[in-house]
Amino acid sequence: MMDFGGIFMKFIIEKDYFTEAINHVSKAVSSKTTISILTGIKIELKANGLALTASDADISIQCFIPLDEGDKKIIHVETIGSVVVPAKYFFEIIRKLPQPKVEIEIGERWLTTIRSGQSEFKLNGLDPEEFPRLPQLSEDRVFSISSQLLRSMIKQTVFAVSTVETRPVLTGVLWSLNEGRFKMVATDSHRLATREALVEANDPLSFQNVVVPGKSLNELNKILQDDDSIIDIVVTDNQILVKSADVLFYTRLLDGTYPDTSRIIPQSSKTEMIVPAKLFLDSIERASLLAKDGKTNIVKLATIGEKTIEISSNIPEVGRVTEQVEVRLLDGEELQISFNAKFMIDTIRAIDASEILIGFTGAMSPFIIKPVENEWMLYLILPVRTY
């Protein structure tokens, strides 16, 4: 590195752009590590813009801020260079600075000066050479998807991953791609969520058993824009890279073989109903109120008459609740079934449709839930025995 009179990097940047990028990469900062360099954010000023990078054991995030956006100057470069700053303080400091422009200057021993208006911070920085390099991935297995669609696919599946580590592979979401159909599957072995969509891939790309940690996907979803910008996804054997215009998001994959869930999906129903989603959701929520302290949150669903179902819950020491919901369609055998209310609430919220189709094949078999006339989503809940 050249020595410019003791200044190893200097630039002036628009605070809003800087804050947003720091906020994004902060999601990959290790909070519990003992490796001090990983508690930092690497800031690297190049000739064409500023790159911010953070990494923890599972994910790495890099945000890029160009020098200009259209006619608007974002960064005024004085000296290119790099540094690692302590993430814990950096975001709050930049966010609270008094003026819309921020000056950053790195001096001897990575001392980082931050100036804005009459405010000046001097932070102890770290040597950027010690910061781990981003992985170099071969980009021959790539497909594209809109940011919006990727975001909702994640939201519609990730809630169903397992949160216990007894079968680590179930803490991830299974991704697969076959003939342009991109599919996500999540299960904690009591319920299952699947979501498919058509995507664009170069060549006839296909992959199976790509298991992305649920935790990584939750972080990714905080960064993904809710718009139709195009995201490229690079798939390798042990990690994936999610690329948007200004953000690179790397996550490791989970080891192990994901179970074959297709064989547990029932192919026909003995009782089928189409329920109004909002009324049904409200009823389930009320029916689960009395059980809120219990470790299980079980409600009972019973068909009564030709177009009505009853949701009920009985907690002897507290009381009981009975809800009736008129359904649009009720077909097949009479039914009484019990299930975890939380699973049903999660599922109806994930589907986010005005009407929901539920198909049962008996009181002790998994039942399917999906939007009416939509084959891209399918949910399964395993009932519980209450007698």
Add this chain to the structure above:
Amino acid sequence: MMDFGGIFMKFIIEKDYFTEAINHVSKAVSSKTTISILTGIKIELKANGLALTASDADISIQCFIPLDEGDKKIIHVETIGSVVVPAKYFFEIIRKLPQPKVEIEIGERWLTTIRSGQSEFKLNGLDPEEFPRLPQLSEDRVFSISSQLLRSMIKQTVFAVSTVETRPVLTGVLWSLNEGRFKMVATDSHRLATREALVEANDPLSFQNVVVPGKSLNELNKILQDDDSIIDIVVTDNQILVKSADVLFYTRLLDGTYPDTSRIIPQSSKTEMIVPAKLFLDSIERASLLAKDGKTNIVKLATIGEKTIEISSNIPEVGRVTEQVEVRLLDGEELQISFNAKFMIDTIRAIDASEILIGFTGAMSPFIIKPVENEWMLYLILPVRTY
């Protein structure tokens, strides 16, 4: 109680009024008690309206809902009576009911049926005879104050009470009244907050050493309306009652003699400054960012030149921050002083004025903070020694 065919109370009520009243009295429900009747809310339907009551060891709250409000019918009475319902479930249940009207019916053994639309709850209630009676206070010592003013007086003092139990009397706010001047004082022995106002009292009412628990005042402030409705306050030796149109709020008082704080307030200053509140507050907040993990949060204030002060903080392992603020007036001796940033932030927020007067009498003496040209508020902070 007469037996009306097994129904001991029955009424239909507008959900919104019911929800608000339950929410208010819930603030007095014991969450940790082993006395099960105190985990409940007493509901008592009388000829003129519905009274809801809850009590814990410190406070009791009663809300009254009249049968009508102007032309609007709020309660339709079928059978008067009373019951105690479990607070933990009751608020959530009523709040989430599907229709704007709620029917309540009490049957044998206090079984409480709640109906709304197609939703029906049956809760195990308790015998209202077991619920503690509200205290009967003699109302000869009463004064009046607007709800708004009482609310801000509490807000402007209660933050300074002690949160440790070593001197229990300091966990309360001292109330006194002399010649129509109502005064609140709070101190944790490192800082002091005082606020006075003129109030209306019957006869020449005066009292000293009425110490109201800070916790009670925080709960009271959640209920007080931010308007100019008149609140009556009844003072007795061991409790006070705060009465608004529809709410009675009782709190016990703290035992012990509150220390005489008047003698520690300096009568003159050696250095005086008038600072712009918002800029000063922002500077203090930024200067305290680096210390956010430390147990003390100390910043230094120094006069530099004729119209500028410098706020700084130095945390060797992290870095340092320097802020300059232009003041409108700077009079008297040069000064360097250190203090707890949180105390200053609390105080400036409590004063809520555009300009703040600060008067120092040396680096180791308590300094005063108050709004410019306003003698009703006075705050004191004890500096810390940093060398």
